[in-house]
Structure formats: C-alpha cells, structure tokens
Amino acid sequence: MxxxxxxxxxxxxxxxxxxxxxxxxxxxxxxxxxxxxxxxxxxxxxxxxxxxxxxxxxxxxxxxxxxxxxxxxxxxxxxxxxxxxxxxNGGHAYACGLSVTSDVIDICIVDLSGKTLAESSVLLWDRGMRKSLELVYQELIGHQQRLGLSKERFFGVGFGIAGFHLDGTRYNASLPLHEWSLIELGPLLYQLFGKPVWTMNGAKAGTIAEIMFGAGRHIKHLAYLSFNYGFGGGLISDGELLLGGNGNAGEFSQMYDHEENLRRPALQYLLERLQRNGVNVPSISYMRKHFDRNWQGVEEWVDEVTPAYNRLVNAIWAVYDPQAIVFGGQMPPDLAQMLIDRTEFFGRPRYGASRPHPKLIISELGSDAAAMGAAVRPFQACFY
Amino acid sequence: MxxxxxxxxxxxxxxxxxxxxxxxxxxxxxxxxxxxxxxxxxxxxxxxxxxxxxxxxxxxxxxxxxxxxxxxxxxxxxxxxxxxxxxxNGGHAYACGLSVTSDVIDICIVDLSGKTLAESSVLLWDRGMRKSLELVYQELIGHQQRLGLSKERFFGVGFGIAGFHLDGTRYNASLPLHEWSLIELGPLLYQLFGKPVWTMNGAKAGTIAEIMFGAGRHIKHLAYLSFNYGFGGGLISDGELLLGGNGNAGEFSQMYDHEENLRRPALQYLLERLQRNGVNVPSISYMRKHFDRNWQGVEEWVDEVTPAYNRLVNAIWAVYDPQAIVFGGQMPPDLAQMLIDRTEFFGRPRYGASRPHPKLIISELGSDAAAMGAAVRPFQACFY
DNA sequence: GCATTTGTTACACTTAGTGTGTGACAGTTA
DNA sequence: TAACTGTCACACACTAAGTGTAACAAATGC
The missing domain is CATH 1.10.10.10 (Winged helix-like DNA-binding domain superfamily/Winged helix DNA-binding domain)
Structure with missing residues (x-):
C-alpha cells in the first residue's frame, strides 16, 4: 500500500x-x-x-x-x-516545514492560525542526508523546548525538495542532493519525526505559501514563478494547487531546448555573471537582500534572458491562462520589475478587444516562502 | 444577473x-x-x-x-x-450541439446515452448570423420531426464557436464571424431555442468529446490539440475541463511570437501550400478524408513546422504536465503521425531517471468531434 | 421605556447514507 | 432431488448533517 x-x-x-x-x-x-x-x-x-x-x-x-x-x-x-x-486557535496545532535546496535546509514552525513561531536553517556542507536530518531534528527539538510546545499539539511535517516528482514520495533532485533522490521520502521522514509528512516539490511549497499568505488569497487562478538557483513554479486553479499528470505542473524550465536553456532566467547565471564582473555577491540570498540594478552586468543579463522570459510568460498564458503570474522565490523585487517592464504579450487585438492577459505581480512574501509553504501544507491539506 | x-x-x-x-x-x-x-x-x-x-x-x-x-x-x-x-436510457433526453467555424455550422443531435441521432450542417456563405441561426433552427425542427423527438425530451443546446472567450457568454471570433463576436450569445440562443444553452470555445467542445468518447474516458489528465484552420485545444484535469482565469486555457496559438506564428502547425498553411503546388485539395475536411503523405509539399511543411510543434509539446509538458497529449481536430491521422515521429522532448535524464513525459496519442474520434462534444456538453454539465 | 433589529438557541423535520437481517436464486454437493 | 452455500435484492431501523420555524436575548434608537 x-x-x-x-x-x-x-x-x-x-x-x-x-x-x-x-x-x-x-x-x-x-x-x-x-x-x-x-x-x-x-x-x-x-x-x-x-x-x-x-x-x-x-x-x-x-x-x-x-x-x-x-x-x-x-x-x-x-x-x-x-x-x-x-x-x-493557533494553540490547537503547530506544524513544521522543511525546504531542502542544494546547499541548505530551511526550517519553519507555524501554528494553525498561520503565525510563524520559529525559523532557522541547517547548512548541508558535505554532510550526508542522515546526518543532516539528524541536525534538523535537533533544531526542531530545540524550538519545541524553547517555545514550550507540547508534542501532542504537533500536527505534522511539510517537506519541500528542489527536484521534480517521480511517483509516490520519490523525487529527482539536482546533483548535490543525489542522496535524497529516487527514494521514498515519506516513510523515511515519518520514521524520523513520528508524525505524518506531506512531501512536495520546493516550488510547489512556495506556491502553497502564495495560496495561503499571498496573492492567492484573493486571486483564484494563478501561476507562481519560483526563481532560485534554477527555476520552477506552480499553478493554482480555483484556489487549489494543480498537480498535472505526474505532479510536475509548473516545472517551467522544461520548456527550453538545450541552447535556450542557458539563457533562461535562472538566478545562478546572474550570480555567476556578477561574480565574474567582480561584484561582491556571495550568494543568492545575499543578492536578494542587497540587490542594486546598477551592479555591473544586471542590465546585460536581463536583456539576455528577456527572449526566454517572454517565451515563458506567453507559454503560461497560452497553455493555462491564469488571472495573474506571481514573481516569487528568491528573485529580488526590483529585478522582477525589470523583467516585467520588458514583457511583451504576443496576442494581437481583434475588434479592439484583446484576449485578456494575466496581470504580473511581484510576490510580497519573504524569501522563506518555501519553508513557510511547506509548514502550512499539512494544515492546508486537512483544515483549509 | x-x-x-x-x-x-x-x-x-x-x-x-x-x-x-x-x-x-x-x-x-x-x-x-x-x-x-x-x-x-x-x-x-x-x-x-x-x-x-x-x-x-x-x-x-x-x-x-x-x-x-x-x-x-x-x-x-x-x-x-x-x-x-x-x-x-437514451430516450430520457436528447441535446443539440452546434459548432460554428468560419465557413460552416455543424449540427449534431445526441441522446442521453451518447448515441448520435442526427448530423447535418449549414454553410455560412455570406448569410448574416440571424439568417444562419434561422436555418439551423429549421434543420433542428426537421430532425425532430423525422426522428419523432418530442420537444419535452429536448434537454438543451451546446454551442461551440471558434474564438477565444471574453467573459460571460461573449467570445471573440475571427473575421468571418465578426457578427458573432463581442455579444452575449447565451441569452440570444436561449431566445431562439427556448432551451438552456451552454456556450464554449470550439476547441473546448472537441476536448469535451475527448473526455466523454475518447482517450479521456481512461486518462484523467490530458491536453487536447485541436488542429483546424487555426489551432487551439483544451486541458483536462482529473477528468474535468480546465478553464483557467479567463476561460482560455489551452489556446495554444497564443504562445508564438509574430514570426513563429507563421510556422505554427495550423492546417490553413498546409492547405495553401498544397493548393500552390497544384494538389487538388479544396478544403480541410477533404484533406483529412483523402490525405496522402506523398502529396507535393507535405513533407516540406512538416519539416517547417517541426520547431514550432516541438516548442508546443514541450511547453505543454512544462506548464501543465499531462499524462497524454491527444492530436485531434481536423488533423489527418497520418499527418499527426508524421509530427509525432519528429517529436523531441527537451528534458535530459538525471541518475538515469528522466522526468516522465506525456504520451502522444492520435484521437480516434471523427472530424465531427466539436459538434459531438458541444452536444454532450449539457449532459456532461448535469448528469455526468 | 418600548419598539426595532438582529443574534442565539431549541426543536421538529428532511435528506441521504449505513448496518442488520431476511428471503431469493444459481450453482454445487450428497 | 434435496440440502448447502455464496451472492444479490430488498426492507427497516438508525445515524449524520443540514433546514425551517419560532421563542427568546441583547443591543440600538427614539
């Protein structure tokens, strides 16, 4: 079973x-x-x-x-x-969210009312999966003790991982996470935490955060773009996360061929370019915090990815036709604005009436959206 | 209201x-x-x-x-x-389906059990909308009398029109249908038929036919491609038609920019090319019936649209990730096979496990799929 | 202070599905 | 050919959950 x-x-x-x-x-x-x-x-x-x-x-x-x-x-x-x-009643239950990316596991504890009770993270370095999970568990115990949270009110765990869904609770993540790939994560994590675990792709965790805390509270059909080291996203239909046939709806990167793949709007390329140009930007989270559109190479990168970006936006419009496209993940808001300013919708008006196109919205959630989304996922699955 | x-x-x-x-x-x-x-x-x-x-x-x-x-x-x-x-019990109710395209209105009468009772069509020529609808109504009356159908068992009308959805029951159709555009079709048709009318985009009507009679009976998540004069389609999620934010999910043509738009796999371009080459193919329905892949220009056209076609398939995969993509509309099955043979999925395997991609399936429904889908739409909305 | 308005609460009623038990029937066994 | 067995049809009492009516309670405003 x-x-x-x-x-x-x-x-x-x-x-x-x-x-x-x-x-x-x-x-x-x-x-x-x-x-x-x-x-x-x-x-x-x-x-x-x-x-x-x-x-x-x-x-x-x-x-x-x-x-x-x-x-x-x-x-x-x-x-x-x-x-x-x-x-x-926030006190009725709390849940723990984990977001696993190539270099760090973000941890987030949220209560039933949506209040964030604690946040922290564990760096992966070269530790193995078991060791890393052990540290995550210690973090969780620490938070529970510090906050005086009883184990009985612990409802469950939401687990997001950067990688596409295979089947059941198996995912295929990028190389640094090879140990986490191709195995049934659900039973493994249930054994560790002793609580039910909802697994999901990392970008889907961000999408859930957007449903519960962001634009999704008022807009019922939207596409969420999660710009990170790579980039993915998710679709929301009638307030519900859309999974598609294999659970990978919204894995937008897949649409590019080999060549265009190198000019897709993934933040790893911008980071590399900035570092090549001698701009002191050690990480993507640093870049988000201190972003300056005048950094040497930003304008150039934006111009370079604009074709692939416009293809993305128009493909989403064509295939799914959401009311809005939300720019989220680790994308600096000002950088998102630069892309939005370069948007070109391909449709031509007929009788003066254009096909209505999606609004472009910059997410108002913090960069911890994925862990927050993972944390509310158990509540979203059972209460809301 | x-x-x-x-x-x-x-x-x-x-x-x-x-x-x-x-x-x-x-x-x-x-x-x-x-x-x-x-x-x-x-x-x-x-x-x-x-x-x-x-x-x-x-x-x-x-x-x-x-x-x-x-x-x-x-x-x-x-x-x-x-x-x-x-x-x-087919005798419990019957419904009438209409499919309006740029040159013809197809009419189809289907009973509750899904049996087609009658089919016919009205050519539009230069007749106005009112006149054309009057003729459609006369056709319907004729079918009813010939088949001995009582008005009391007439459940409703499904109405598909080639054009994108605006709001309510308003659509924006291509030039020959300008009279049908931008007006509330629902109340207008209700007045004519005296029965409830379900309106939809033409490609969505084909999608519904695929749900009820085709591959959708066994596959729960799929994308339907409706190749016609132009081309559109629809998405099915969990056996239900997906509408998106403005009712235009699956209007795939929208994803191409000006230039690529001319090399998209719309049958109008193939028809024109064949005619230029002196092949005697007067219409798209003729082409479907008598298609021969050795016709002068077929191979050339397929090669020319292959890039845009592969972009389409990969975009659908990336955005919606269906279990299958169904080739339907007026596309000759053998031509569909030629495209399928040229399919290239862009994803690369990781740890030997590729992201599972959609199956490509040629629809087994006839070319009257749109009118049939429109006809079952009232039943699909209320009984199934 | 009293009419007005609106929320609270009780109770009978309706709808729709469940659990139990009995009889019907076809095929197998003695 | 009679008894046995497993499955289905069907009746009936029961339960869960929402509705409709009406009495009562608590604020507001004249």
Whole structure:
C-alpha cells in the first residue's frame, strides 16, 4: 500500500466517529475565517452558503474541539445582539516545514492560525542526508523546548525538495542532493519525526505559501514563478494547487531546448555573471537582500534572458491562462520589475478587444516562502 | 444577473424538491455506467465507494425517473441472485450541439446515452448570423420531426464557436464571424431555442468529446490539440475541463511570437501550400478524408513546422504536465503521425531517471468531434 | 421605556447514507 | 432431488448533517 499522510494523523486531531480532521462544510468555514481575520459569527453567516443555524452549530463544535476561539463581541455592527469575533486557535496545532535546496535546509514552525513561531536553517556542507536530518531534528527539538510546545499539539511535517516528482514520495533532485533522490521520502521522514509528512516539490511549497499568505488569497487562478538557483513554479486553479499528470505542473524550465536553456532566467547565471564582473555577491540570498540594478552586468543579463522570459510568460498564458503570474522565490523585487517592464504579450487585438492577459505581480512574501509553504501544507491539506 | 443555463433547466428533468438534475452521488454512478457499458447492478456496487444498499436505492430512484434502465439479468456472473444489466436510457433526453467555424455550422443531435441521432450542417456563405441561426433552427425542427423527438425530451443546446472567450457568454471570433463576436450569445440562443444553452470555445467542445468518447474516458489528465484552420485545444484535469482565469486555457496559438506564428502547425498553411503546388485539395475536411503523405509539399511543411510543434509539446509538458497529449481536430491521422515521429522532448535524464513525459496519442474520434462534444456538453454539465 | 433589529438557541423535520437481517436464486454437493 | 452455500435484492431501523420555524436575548434608537 502506498504511503499516505492522511492515514497517519493522530487521534486528538480527528473528528469523533470519523477519520477526517474536518468535514467539507467545516473546512469551508475555516477557510473563510482564515481569509477574513476578525470576522464575527454573524458576518460569517453572510459569507457562507449555509444557514445561520448550521453555521452556529458547526462553529460550536469547532470551538468545543479547540480549533476556533469565540472572542469578544464585535462592536460597530449596528443594532441587534452583538456577535462574537472568530479566531483560529493557533494553540490547537503547530506544524513544521522543511525546504531542502542544494546547499541548505530551511526550517519553519507555524501554528494553525498561520503565525510563524520559529525559523532557522541547517547548512548541508558535505554532510550526508542522515546526518543532516539528524541536525534538523535537533533544531526542531530545540524550538519545541524553547517555545514550550507540547508534542501532542504537533500536527505534522511539510517537506519541500528542489527536484521534480517521480511517483509516490520519490523525487529527482539536482546533483548535490543525489542522496535524497529516487527514494521514498515519506516513510523515511515519518520514521524520523513520528508524525505524518506531506512531501512536495520546493516550488510547489512556495506556491502553497502564495495560496495561503499571498496573492492567492484573493486571486483564484494563478501561476507562481519560483526563481532560485534554477527555476520552477506552480499553478493554482480555483484556489487549489494543480498537480498535472505526474505532479510536475509548473516545472517551467522544461520548456527550453538545450541552447535556450542557458539563457533562461535562472538566478545562478546572474550570480555567476556578477561574480565574474567582480561584484561582491556571495550568494543568492545575499543578492536578494542587497540587490542594486546598477551592479555591473544586471542590465546585460536581463536583456539576455528577456527572449526566454517572454517565451515563458506567453507559454503560461497560452497553455493555462491564469488571472495573474506571481514573481516569487528568491528573485529580488526590483529585478522582477525589470523583467516585467520588458514583457511583451504576443496576442494581437481583434475588434479592439484583446484576449485578456494575466496581470504580473511581484510576490510580497519573504524569501522563506518555501519553508513557510511547506509548514502550512499539512494544515492546508486537512483544515483549509 | 449573469446568464446561467443551469437555472433554465426544465422541471421535468429536475429532482423532486431540488433544483439539480442529479446529486453528486447520482452523478458518480451515472459516470460509472457511462464508462462501463453493460455493467450489472452488482458490479456497479464494487466500482462505487457507496454501500450496496445505497447503490440500490439510488439506482431505484434513477430508474423511476427514467434516467436508467434496469435490463435483463446479466449471465455468467457465477452463483447468487442474478443482477440486472444497467443502461442509460437514451430516450430520457436528447441535446443539440452546434459548432460554428468560419465557413460552416455543424449540427449534431445526441441522446442521453451518447448515441448520435442526427448530423447535418449549414454553410455560412455570406448569410448574416440571424439568417444562419434561422436555418439551423429549421434543420433542428426537421430532425425532430423525422426522428419523432418530442420537444419535452429536448434537454438543451451546446454551442461551440471558434474564438477565444471574453467573459460571460461573449467570445471573440475571427473575421468571418465578426457578427458573432463581442455579444452575449447565451441569452440570444436561449431566445431562439427556448432551451438552456451552454456556450464554449470550439476547441473546448472537441476536448469535451475527448473526455466523454475518447482517450479521456481512461486518462484523467490530458491536453487536447485541436488542429483546424487555426489551432487551439483544451486541458483536462482529473477528468474535468480546465478553464483557467479567463476561460482560455489551452489556446495554444497564443504562445508564438509574430514570426513563429507563421510556422505554427495550423492546417490553413498546409492547405495553401498544397493548393500552390497544384494538389487538388479544396478544403480541410477533404484533406483529412483523402490525405496522402506523398502529396507535393507535405513533407516540406512538416519539416517547417517541426520547431514550432516541438516548442508546443514541450511547453505543454512544462506548464501543465499531462499524462497524454491527444492530436485531434481536423488533423489527418497520418499527418499527426508524421509530427509525432519528429517529436523531441527537451528534458535530459538525471541518475538515469528522466522526468516522465506525456504520451502522444492520435484521437480516434471523427472530424465531427466539436459538434459531438458541444452536444454532450449539457449532459456532461448535469448528469455526468 | 418600548419598539426595532438582529443574534442565539431549541426543536421538529428532511435528506441521504449505513448496518442488520431476511428471503431469493444459481450453482454445487450428497 | 434435496440440502448447502455464496451472492444479490430488498426492507427497516438508525445515524449524520443540514433546514425551517419560532421563542427568546441583547443591543440600538427614539
């Protein structure tokens, strides 16, 4: 039987007489509370399709289980009996997110309300996978002790890795991660953490962060570009991550042939160029933090990748037609703007009406998006 | 309030005390019967997630409403009380599909079981839209009388038009169809036919045919290429048509820049070339019927479009990653094979494991796929 | 202070699926 | 040919979950 995290969820998080964490209607209400912080019970009734009585009862059981907090009456709603404010109870559960890239594992602990409780990272150096995971586990234990988090409230682990999906929980990552490739990561990590583990491609983790914390909260169909050492991304359809036939929808790099591949907008090439030009930029995260568009070589690189970039944007438009394309990953916002300024949509207007093209948006999430996305993935899978 | 066909469905097709045609569970059973012709009631229980009792009761109500026929006991199932064979009752409802292209409107009448009852077409010439629709309506009336179809069993109309979606039921079609562009087609057609009308892009109609009658019956994630005068297509995710942000997912032509656009694999260019070479090929449908790969100019054209074709296939792979890409529309099967033989996937293997790429499949549906797809669209929207 | 408005809560009702048990039937065995 | 066995049909009581009606509670505003 294939590994599935859903069957491994602990009893204390499940509904009575049921092996799910929340029913479809419960999830729809939880989603609304997530998206509208400070909502009152009566306002929620208006947003939901359910009747007032059903909303009331469902919230009652959610509050009894400690998932939702019924707060102070909300003021300023006009006449009538005041309605309590609703809040997701962060204390009900927390999850750990891991993002494995070629040189570092980012760790992030997030509670059910979406609050980041801790962040840290472990450098890979030349340590083997087992050793690295052992260090990650120690980090986690440290965070738990420092924050006074009980093991019982630990819901699960989200695990993102830079590499494409093969099948089950197997991935194919780039060379430095050869040890992590081609093996079933799900059972391995479950054994280490003793909690259910949701695995995903790293760019998909960023996409989930964008769904839960970013532009995806208001835009239902979008494409997320994750610019990193290489680059990938993800598609969101109707607020849900789209997987495609093999789980690799949004692995945009694949569209280039050998030659064009060298002029694709992957940050490794910009980094190399800057270093060749003597600009002191040791890493991609440094580049993101201190980016200056006047650095020697930036303009040149942008001009060089513009054709491949425009091909990318138009291919996404043609194939998937999202409402928006979000620039994320480690891309410096100002660099993203330079690309956006050079965008050329190929479609020509007909009768004055052009085919509506996607908006181009710079992600407002930090560069830790992947680890954050990995961390909320368990909650997104079960609560929202 | 925007036009919606679902609210216009006539009483005789709706459930008691409900304004839907079939509940989620009813639809899941109907889908299974559709996909497994000759299924017995007991076999259906095994395929469905529901219990035997629930299946029994749901089938009972569906049989009472005349949607399903309980037939003869199925022989050869071993011991036990014999179980009746199940059949969708074609007589319960029929629908009319229209496919509007630049020179012709194809008409197709399909019953609920998927059987084609009639096919015909109306040439557009220089007739205006109103006049053409009037002729289509006369054709429909003729078919109804000849086949003895009662108006009461007429469920609705599926309408496909070659042009991209704008919003609501407005489309932007190529020049010969300027009269059909930029207007709300839904209310207009509802007024003419007096039945709910589901509108869609023409290539999406072909995609729906592929879902219901073709490769989509067994493959859940695929991309459909509709080669016609121009070319478009559609995406299927988990057996459902994917719309994207503006309803234009799968409008693949959009990915080419001005220059490459002239070397894209649209059949208009092949037709022109053949005619220039003195090959007697008056139309695309003639070309499909009598295609010969030795015609003067075929090989040359295929070589010329191969780069753009490979870009297309790789872009679909990169962006959406389907399990299969289906070659459909008016493309002659042998011509499709010539392209497939020239396919080059750009991905390189890593650790000997390549990223799994989509299978390339030639559609087995006839060239009337668009009208057929348009015709089943109302059933697909409400029953399956 | 009272009417108005709106949220809370109780209770009967509806819908839809489940669990149990009995009888029907075909094929096998004695 | 009668008994046995496994599978299916079907009836009935039960459960889960949402709806509709109505009484009651708590604020606002005149």
């Amino acid at each position: 294939p590994y599935s995290p859903n069957t491994l969820i602990e009893q204390q998080f499940l509904r009575a007489n049921d092996d799910a964490v929340a029913s479809a209607n419960e999830r729809s209400l939880l989603r609304l509370i997530w998206r509208h912080p400070g909502l009152s019970r009566s306002e929620l009734t208006g947003l939901s399709d359910l009747t007032q009585q059903s909303v009331h009862r469902i919230l009652d059981t959610l509050a009894e289980r400690g998932i939702v907090l019924l707060g102070e009456p909300k003021p300023g709603l006009g006449s009538g009996q005041p309605s309590p404010m609703l809040q997701i | 925007p036009y919606s066909p679902n609210t216009l469905i006539e009483q005789q097709f709706l459930r008691a005390n409900d304004d839907a045609v079939a509940s989620a569970n009813e639809r899941s059973l109907l889908r299974l019967i559709w996909r497994h012709p000759g299924l017995s009631r007991s076999e259906l229980t095994g395929l469905s997630d529901l219990t035997q009792q629930s299946v029994h009761r749901i089938l009972d109500t569906l049989a009472e409403r005349g949607i399903v026929l309980l037939g003869e006991p199925k022989p050869g199932l071993g011991s036990g009380q014999p179980s009746p064979m199940l059949q969708i």
